[in-house]
Amino acid sequence: MAEAAMAEAAAAAAPRIAETLAEGSAERREAAYAEVETAARSALSLSGAARDEPAALAFGSVRPIIEAVLLAPDSKIGQAECTRASLLLYEIAKIDLLKMNVQLNRADADGVPLFVTTWTSETNVFAAILRKEPSEWTREDAITVALNHGLWHIVLWAAGSTSVTVALQA
Numbered sequence: 001m002a003e004a005a006m007a008e009a010a011a012a013a014a015p016r017i018a019e020t021l022a023e024g025s026a027e028r029r030e031a032a033y034a035e036v037e038t039a040a041r042s043a044l045s046l047s048g049a050a051r052d053e054p055a056a057l058a059f060g061s062v063r064p065i066i067e068a069v070l071l072a073p074d075s076k077i078g079q080a081e082c083t084r085a086s087l088l089l090y091e092i093a094k095i096d097l098l099k100m101n102v103q104l105n106r107a108d109a110d111g112v113p114l115f116v117t118t119w120t121s122e123t124n125v126f127a128a129i130l131r132k133e134p135s136e137w138t139r140e141d142a143i144t145v146a147l148n149h150g151l152w153h154i155v156l157w158a159a160g161s162t163s164v165t166v167a168l169q170a
Helices: 003-023 026-045 046-059 062-070 079-093 095-106 114-120 123-128 139-159 161-169
Strands: none
Touching: 003 026, 003 046, 003 062, 026 046, 026 079, 046 062, 046 079, 046 095, 062 079, 062 095, 062 114, 062 161, 079 095, 079 139, 095 114, 114 139, 123 139
């Protein structure tokens, strides 16, 4: 498939995945996660132009995963699904740390880096955990917090904050 056609296919899939994550049932969201995970793993196993389409699909899904899942009210997205989405972001990060970091640090509508908004939400799974006393945290709570903070910090420092800043300016 020509490079332009691959980019077009990925561009067409990203809005569909975003809509499914925002509007779909839990089963439909799981199907979208599986599609993105397949794309991410394909991108890791391919080289050259062959990896462009699956990589574009994976990176095009970062913002929808954060906005529709990690920022969703905990009444809609439970802790297990939040963990699933966070681990999917990790799979995408393995393709290219710098590209992932650029996606995580894109500004939201208020100018705040997108991934940081997961820490300031008052209604998502992360906020529900923070409302608990630390002595009440479960093992799952600790894993959710570690995934929430760990992914962003690992990707930022591994890619290099200077590289990320330069890429965001481009």
